[in-house]
Amino acid sequence: MKNTLIAPSVLSADFANLQRDIEMINNSDADWFHIDIMDGVFVPNISFGMPVLEAITRHAKKTIDVHLMIVNPDQYIKTFAALGATNLTVHYEACTHLHRTLQAIKAEGMKAGIAINPHTNVALLEDVIKDTDVVCMMSVNPGFGGQSFIENTYSKIKQLKEIIVKHNAPTLIEVDGGVNDKNAKLLVEAGADVLVAGNFVFKSDNPTQTIADLKKLTSF
Numbered sequence: 001m002k003n004t005l006i007a008p009s010v011l012s013a014d015f016a017n018l019q020r021d022i023e024m025i026n027n028s029d030a031d032w033f034h035i036d037i038m039d040g041v042f043v044p045n046i047s048f049g050m051p052v053l054e055a056i057t058r059h060a061k062k063t064i065d066v067h068l069m070i071v072n073p074d075q076y077i078k079t080f081a082a083l084g085a086t087n088l089t090v091h092y093e094a095c096t097h098l099h100r101t102l103q104a105i106k107a108e109g110m111k112a113g114i115a116i117n118p119h120t121n122v123a124l125l126e127d128v129i130k131d132t133d134v135v136c137m138m139s140v141n142p143g144f145g146g147q148s149f150i151e152n153t154y155s156k157i158k159q160l161k162e163i164i165v166k167h168n169a170p171t172l173i174e175v176d177g178g179v180n181d182k183n184a185k186l187l188v189e190a191g192a193d194v195l196v197a198g199n200f201v202f203k204s205d206n207p208t209q210t211i212a213d214l215k216k217l218t219s220f
Protein backbone atom coordinates (compact mmCIF):
# COMPACT_ATOMS: atom_id res chain seq x y z
CA MET A 1 0.00 0.00 0.00
CA LYS A 2 1.50 3.31 -1.13
CA ASN A 3 1.14 5.98 1.59
CA THR A 4 1.71 9.23 -0.26
CA LEU A 5 2.56 12.23 1.93
CA ILE A 6 0.50 15.38 1.43
CA ALA A 7 2.19 18.73 2.12
CA PRO A 8 -0.11 21.76 1.89
CA SER A 9 1.83 24.87 0.86
CA VAL A 10 1.24 27.61 3.45
CA LEU A 11 2.05 30.17 0.73
CA SER A 12 -1.57 29.80 -0.41
CA ALA A 13 -3.04 30.14 3.11
CA ASP A 14 -5.03 33.16 4.29
CA PHE A 15 -2.37 35.16 6.17
CA ALA A 16 -5.08 37.24 7.82
CA ASN A 17 -6.25 33.98 9.44
CA LEU A 18 -3.01 32.04 9.63
CA GLN A 19 -3.63 30.30 12.98
CA ARG A 20 -6.97 29.05 11.66
CA ASP A 21 -5.27 27.58 8.59
CA ILE A 22 -2.47 26.05 10.68
CA GLU A 23 -5.05 24.33 12.88
CA MET A 24 -6.85 23.11 9.74
CA ILE A 25 -3.65 21.40 8.60
CA ASN A 26 -3.01 20.06 12.13
CA ASN A 27 -6.47 18.48 12.18
CA SER A 28 -6.40 17.23 8.57
CA ASP A 29 -4.90 14.16 6.89
CA ALA A 30 -1.92 16.28 5.77
CA ASP A 31 1.52 15.00 6.71
CA TRP A 32 3.77 18.04 6.30
CA PHE A 33 3.57 21.84 6.38
CA HIS A 34 5.27 23.05 3.20
CA ILE A 35 6.87 26.44 3.89
CA ASP A 36 7.98 28.56 0.91
CA ILE A 37 10.63 31.13 1.81
CA MET A 38 11.28 33.57 -1.04
CA ASP A 39 13.82 36.44 -1.06
CA GLY A 40 12.81 38.40 -4.16
CA VAL A 41 16.26 37.70 -5.66
CA PHE A 42 16.38 33.97 -6.44
CA VAL A 43 12.71 34.23 -7.41
CA PRO A 44 10.71 37.35 -8.46
CA ASN A 45 8.58 37.29 -5.29
CA ILE A 46 8.98 37.83 -1.54
CA SER A 47 6.86 35.53 0.66
CA PHE A 48 7.63 35.73 4.40
CA GLY A 49 10.55 35.33 6.81
CA MET A 50 11.56 34.23 10.28
CA PRO A 51 8.86 35.97 12.38
CA VAL A 52 6.09 34.27 10.41
CA LEU A 53 7.86 30.91 10.46
CA GLU A 54 8.30 31.24 14.23
CA ALA A 55 4.55 31.80 14.56
CA ILE A 56 3.81 28.79 12.35
CA THR A 57 6.11 26.44 14.25
CA ARG A 58 4.59 27.62 17.55
CA HIS A 59 1.27 26.07 16.48
CA ALA A 60 2.16 23.44 13.87
CA LYS A 61 2.03 19.82 15.03
CA LYS A 62 3.43 18.18 11.89
CA THR A 63 6.68 18.05 9.91
CA ILE A 64 7.97 21.50 8.95
CA ASP A 65 9.18 21.20 5.35
CA VAL A 66 11.04 24.42 4.52
CA HIS A 67 11.72 25.21 0.86
CA LEU A 68 14.34 27.97 0.50
CA MET A 69 13.93 29.91 -2.72
CA ILE A 70 16.75 32.24 -1.74
CA VAL A 71 20.35 33.02 -2.71
CA ASN A 72 23.13 32.15 -0.24
CA PRO A 73 21.11 29.56 1.72
CA ASP A 74 24.24 28.51 3.67
CA GLN A 75 23.96 31.75 5.66
CA TYR A 76 20.60 30.67 7.11
CA ILE A 77 20.94 26.95 7.92
CA LYS A 78 21.41 27.46 11.66
CA THR A 79 18.59 30.02 11.76
CA PHE A 80 16.05 27.65 10.24
CA ALA A 81 17.22 24.83 12.48
CA ALA A 82 16.65 27.06 15.51
CA LEU A 83 13.18 27.94 14.18
CA GLY A 84 12.18 24.29 14.14
CA ALA A 85 12.54 23.20 10.50
CA THR A 86 12.37 19.42 10.13
CA ASN A 87 13.41 19.39 6.47
CA LEU A 88 15.49 22.14 4.90
CA THR A 89 15.53 22.20 1.11
CA VAL A 90 17.91 24.39 -0.89
CA HIS A 91 17.89 25.00 -4.62
CA TYR A 92 20.54 23.22 -6.68
CA GLU A 93 20.75 26.42 -8.74
CA ALA A 94 21.57 28.51 -5.65
CA CYS A 95 24.44 26.41 -4.29
CA THR A 96 28.13 26.60 -5.21
CA HIS A 97 29.13 23.71 -2.91
CA LEU A 98 25.97 21.64 -2.70
CA HIS A 99 27.50 18.58 -1.00
CA ARG A 100 28.92 20.77 1.77
CA THR A 101 25.55 22.50 2.16
CA LEU A 102 23.77 19.16 2.56
CA GLN A 103 26.30 18.16 5.23
CA ALA A 104 25.78 21.45 7.06
CA ILE A 105 21.98 20.95 7.08
CA LYS A 106 22.36 17.45 8.52
CA ALA A 107 24.86 18.69 11.10
CA GLU A 108 22.03 20.85 12.48
CA GLY A 109 19.80 17.78 12.85
CA MET A 110 17.54 18.45 9.85
CA LYS A 111 16.69 16.34 6.83
CA ALA A 112 18.51 17.70 3.76
CA GLY A 113 16.62 18.49 0.57
CA ILE A 114 17.51 19.69 -2.90
CA ALA A 115 14.99 21.55 -5.06
CA ILE A 116 15.41 21.70 -8.84
CA ASN A 117 13.82 24.10 -11.28
CA PRO A 118 11.92 22.83 -14.33
CA HIS A 119 14.96 23.48 -16.57
CA THR A 120 17.42 21.54 -14.36
CA ASN A 121 18.29 17.99 -15.41
CA VAL A 122 17.88 15.38 -12.67
CA ALA A 123 21.15 13.69 -13.74
CA LEU A 124 22.95 16.58 -12.04
CA LEU A 125 21.85 15.14 -8.69
CA GLU A 126 23.39 11.70 -9.18
CA ASP A 127 26.65 12.42 -7.33
CA VAL A 128 24.84 13.69 -4.21
CA ILE A 129 21.70 11.53 -4.26
CA LYS A 130 22.93 9.25 -1.44
CA ASP A 131 23.32 12.34 0.75
CA THR A 132 19.86 13.69 -0.08
CA ASP A 133 16.74 12.98 1.96
CA VAL A 134 14.27 14.83 -0.28
CA VAL A 135 14.33 16.07 -3.86
CA CYS A 136 11.73 18.81 -4.34
CA MET A 137 10.96 18.71 -8.04
CA MET A 138 9.48 22.01 -9.19
CA SER A 139 6.60 21.40 -11.57
CA VAL A 140 6.12 25.15 -12.01
CA ASN A 141 8.66 27.94 -12.26
CA PRO A 142 9.28 28.89 -8.62
CA GLY A 143 7.96 32.10 -7.11
CA PHE A 144 4.19 31.88 -7.12
CA GLY A 145 1.35 29.56 -6.20
CA GLY A 146 -1.53 28.88 -8.54
CA GLN A 147 0.50 28.27 -11.71
CA SER A 148 -0.08 25.57 -14.32
CA PHE A 149 1.59 22.19 -13.99
CA ILE A 150 4.53 21.51 -16.35
CA GLU A 151 3.85 18.21 -18.10
CA ASN A 152 7.43 16.94 -18.55
CA THR A 153 7.58 16.52 -14.78
CA TYR A 154 6.36 12.93 -15.13
CA SER A 155 9.40 11.85 -17.16
CA LYS A 156 11.73 13.72 -14.78
CA ILE A 157 10.25 11.83 -11.83
CA LYS A 158 10.80 8.49 -13.56
CA GLN A 159 14.40 9.44 -14.40
CA LEU A 160 15.05 10.55 -10.82
CA LYS A 161 13.50 7.36 -9.43
CA GLU A 162 15.93 5.30 -11.55
CA ILE A 163 18.86 7.22 -10.05
CA ILE A 164 17.54 6.72 -6.50
CA VAL A 165 17.07 2.98 -7.03
CA LYS A 166 20.47 2.62 -8.78
CA HIS A 167 22.24 4.16 -5.76
CA ASN A 168 19.94 2.67 -3.11
CA ALA A 169 19.44 6.21 -1.87
CA PRO A 170 17.03 7.18 0.97
CA THR A 171 15.60 9.98 -1.12
CA LEU A 172 11.93 10.96 -1.22
CA ILE A 173 10.61 12.58 -4.39
CA GLU A 174 8.49 15.64 -3.61
CA VAL A 175 6.54 17.38 -6.40
CA ASP A 176 5.85 21.07 -5.97
CA GLY A 177 3.62 23.16 -8.19
CA GLY A 178 0.25 22.85 -9.87
CA VAL A 179 -0.62 19.58 -8.14
CA ASN A 180 -4.34 18.74 -8.24
CA ASP A 181 -6.79 15.85 -8.45
CA LYS A 182 -6.14 15.44 -12.18
CA ASN A 183 -2.36 14.79 -11.93
CA ALA A 184 -1.86 13.51 -8.37
CA LYS A 185 -2.33 9.79 -9.04
CA LEU A 186 -0.22 9.95 -12.21
CA LEU A 187 2.57 11.65 -10.25
CA VAL A 188 2.57 8.91 -7.64
CA GLU A 189 2.49 6.22 -10.33
CA ALA A 190 5.55 7.91 -11.88
CA GLY A 191 7.35 7.65 -8.52
CA ALA A 192 6.42 10.67 -6.39
CA ASP A 193 6.35 10.18 -2.60
CA VAL A 194 5.26 13.65 -1.43
CA LEU A 195 2.80 16.04 -3.08
CA VAL A 196 2.85 19.75 -2.32
CA ALA A 197 -0.50 21.44 -2.93
CA GLY A 198 -1.17 25.12 -2.40
CA ASN A 199 -4.00 26.64 -4.37
CA PHE A 200 -5.75 23.32 -4.99
CA VAL A 201 -6.15 22.95 -1.22
CA PHE A 202 -6.59 26.48 0.06
CA LYS A 203 -8.77 27.83 -2.76
CA SER A 204 -11.16 24.88 -2.47
CA ASP A 205 -14.51 25.11 -0.68
CA ASN A 206 -13.38 22.63 1.98
CA PRO A 207 -9.57 22.38 2.39
CA THR A 208 -9.81 19.59 4.97
CA GLN A 209 -11.89 17.46 2.61
CA THR A 210 -9.63 18.32 -0.34
CA ILE A 211 -6.60 17.07 1.60
CA ALA A 212 -8.46 13.89 2.60
CA ASP A 213 -9.47 13.31 -1.04
CA LEU A 214 -5.87 13.81 -2.24
CA LYS A 215 -4.62 11.39 0.39
CA LYS A 216 -7.20 8.76 -0.58
CA LEU A 217 -6.62 9.28 -4.32
CA THR A 218 -2.87 8.70 -3.96
CA SER A 219 -2.73 5.88 -1.44
CA PHE A 220 -3.31 2.61 -3.29
Ligand SMILES: O=C(CO)[C@H](O)[C@H](O)COP(=O)(O)O
Nearest residue numbers: 142143145146177178198199
Ligand atom coordinates in the same frame (compact mmCIF):
# COMPACT_ATOMS: atom_id res chain seq x y z
O1 LIG B 1 7.04 26.56 -4.42
C1 LIG B 1 6.00 27.10 -4.74
C2 LIG B 1 6.01 28.26 -5.66
O2 LIG B 1 7.34 28.61 -5.97
C3 LIG B 1 4.67 26.61 -4.20
O3 LIG B 1 4.92 25.72 -3.11
C4 LIG B 1 3.95 25.82 -5.28
O4 LIG B 1 3.69 26.59 -6.35
C5 LIG B 1 2.70 25.24 -4.64
O5 LIG B 1 1.63 26.06 -4.92
P1 LIG B 1 0.52 25.53 -5.98
O6 LIG B 1 0.11 24.16 -5.53
O7 LIG B 1 -0.59 26.55 -5.84
O8 LIG B 1 1.18 25.55 -7.32
